């Protein structure tokens with residue numbers, strides 16, 4: 001045997017225990033999000049390329065280097081979504097959804113990044129967007145919600161790192177300062193930083209390679225205007241009152257263009273190099289930039305695979321499988337009847353559809369972790385009974401009503 005096809009680098013097959021975890025996260029998040037008044041939304045996996053260029057931002061790594069871009073047969077320039085915020089906002093505007101509104105999503109995303117632990121080319125995000133709220137109270141709600149999710153998933157080792165990235169004019173002032181102070185030094189920085197120096201110097205402080213070289217530099221916090229500073233101070237006060245655990249990290253700038261004011265990341269030391277479980281922040285001008293009303297917004301997204309990496313294994317639901325075996329081909333019809341009857345009673349049943357020896361059927365029942373085996377032979381049919389074997393105790397019972405044992 002030589003298999004002819006393999007999955008594409010950076011993609012994954014999710015099954016077994018991992019699938020259980022993924023679905024558990026989805027189900028838990030539905031519960032938590034509805035508690036906070038968020039409705040789920042699903043947007044298309046591909047959108048116009050321009051949507052991301054104009055919102056995620058033309059200078060970002062995502063748009064410059066990581067998007068899966070293609071032309072469809074009629075020449076439209078499309079992109080597989082690399083993130084959920086622009087599509088969700090597009091959907092709110094296009095469907096005339098009343099603002100303020102709050103949406104959650106669980107969607108796959110695509111980024112052409114170098115694959116490694118916790119970093120894939122197709123991955124899931126669990127995210128939320130709250131649109132139309134200006135005051136810092138929604139920032140608090142979003143942070144509490146993100147933490148509630150982590151707690152309900154049994155995740156413990158995480159920390160919230162919070163910053164304010166100010167408004168556009170704060171950032172312009174800061175960029176000017178950075179260009180000035182780095183003028184003679186930028187040649188010693190990495191290629192990425194050199195590129196950022198011209199177009200987006202603000203992002204240099206996020207550089208993992210040149211971290212040490214910028215230690216002496218003032219942070220964006222020192223450049224906040226009065227309104228942005230006020231917003232940040234109120235939020236910090238609210239967090240203190242709530243006893244919310246966080247650290248302020250002036251180096252959080254986020255890799256996307258649209259952020260203003262509150263920006264945060266949720267970090268786990270259990271993850272390794274890709275240590276961000278999630279991230280988010282405010283985007284007070286994005287909706288307007290997209291042709292919508294002048295309404296602010298805030299949101300976050302968790303990387304679902306990263307949540308899965310730090311979660312404990314979930315306890316499998318006790319499925320109590322009932323496996324029906326038949327001694328010879330002749331009893332197959334009767335076995336099928338039983339399988340259907342058990343399923344009609346909302347219990348789990350299965351059988352071997354292509355006949356195999358009794359021994360092999362019993363082995364299969366055992367491998368599948370069946371709790372009960374229902375054995376159907378010529379003798380049982382004649383007596384209008386079935387033989388029931390308890391796989392835990394080995395006990396065998398002859399009965400005309402196996403259902404009274406299944407419930408126990």
Ligand code: HAM
Pocket residue numbers: 082083084085111113118119120121122123125127128129255256276277278279280281282298299300301302303304305306
């Ligand atoms: P982001 O920081 O680009 O933000 O992504 C959020 C999370 O998605 C990351 O913290 C990480 O856990 C996960 N993630 C990102 N790239 C990968 C990858 N290649 N493989 C696996 N996981 C990955 C956003 O996408 C914003 N849209 C979040 C947001 C919503 N901001 C406001 N609203």
